[in-house]
Amino acid sequence: DAKTTQPPSMDCAEGRAANLPCNHSTISGNEYVYWYRQIHSQGPQYIIHGLKNNETNEMASLIITEDRKSSTLILPHATLRDTAVYYCIVRPNNNNDMRFGAGTRLTVKP
Amino acid sequence: GAVVSQHPSRVICKSGTSVKIECRSLDFQATTMFWYRQFPKQSLMLMATSNEGSKATYEQGVEKDKFLINHASLTLSTLTVTSAHPEDSSFYICSARGGHANTGELFFGEGSRLTVL
Numbered sequence: 001d002a003k004t005t006q007p008p009s010m011d012c013a014e015g016r017a018a019n020l021p022c023n024h025s026t027i028s029g030n031e032y033v034y035w036y037r038q039i040h041s042q043g044p045q046y047i048i049h050g051l052k053n054n055e056t057n058e059m060a061s062l063i064i065t066e067d068r069k070s071s072t073l074i075l076p077h078a079t080l081r082d083t084a085v086y087y088c089i090v091r092p093n094n095n096n097d098m099r100f101g102a103g104t105r106l107t108v109k110p
Numbered sequence: 111g112a113v114v115s116q117h118p119s120r121v122i123c124k125s126g127t128s129v130k131i132e133c134r135s136l137d138f139q140a141t142t143m144f145w146y147r148q149f150p151k152q153s154l155m156l157m158a159t160s161n162e163g164s165k166a167t168y169e170q171g172v173e174k175d176k177f178l179i180n181h182a183s184l185t186l187s188t189l190t191v192t193s194a195h196p197e198d199s200s201f202y203i204c205s206a207r208g209g210h211a212n213t214g215e216l217f218f219g220e221g222s223r224l225t226v227l
Contacts, residue, residue, distance in 0.1 A: 043114075044205075046215045099156055
């Protein structure tokens with residue numbers, strides 16, 4: 001039972017920033033926002049996660065709104081290899097399982 | 111990040127036979143692993159939670175007698191699809207929590223594609 005809403009698909013030009021939105025209006029205070037991506041016929045790959053502060057790593061940036069009801073994953077310079085399905089998931093950090101919604105299919109075009 | 115490996119990556123079997131898929135955590139110990147199934151153009155669906163040294167916990171609608179899970183060590187969980195039928199053809203993916211338990215992220219295997227003829 002996914003607690004997030006994402007657009008089903010998005011396109012992005014190669015070299016430009018890809019901004020992927022996620023709504024999680026029912027998020028609880030102890031729930032983190034996680035982002036994974038799945039390239040065709042591979043297992044999901046962890047990207048980033050955060051609680052309330054914005055986060056950045058070598059792959060992406062995560063911007064979480066102040067009310068925590070939505071977030072945006074930013075790929076600063078998208079490449080063709082970033083074409084994948086991107087999943088936004090909310091769950092407590094001490095929770096074991098991770099449940100996936102439908103995700104956003106990002107297509108990076110030359 | 112932590113590494114989770116699955117074997118085989120692809121398997122084709124005849125209807126009625128059983129197939130075993132292995133999931134290993136290569137550089138960390140995992141007391142809990144998870145098994146997912148993914149049909150074409152669909153998202154991942156959690157099948158069961160595999161606990162080292164105890165019985166697995168299955169999600170509603172998943173037959174425990176058909177999908178046997180064994181987690182005999184801290185680095186290995188196996189999923190056996192018994193008496194496989196064509197409708198069991200799917201992409202099976204395992205995951206485990208990383209070595210730093212308080213960071214929360216799960217690491218996923220490469221997946222195993224099962225085709226039942």
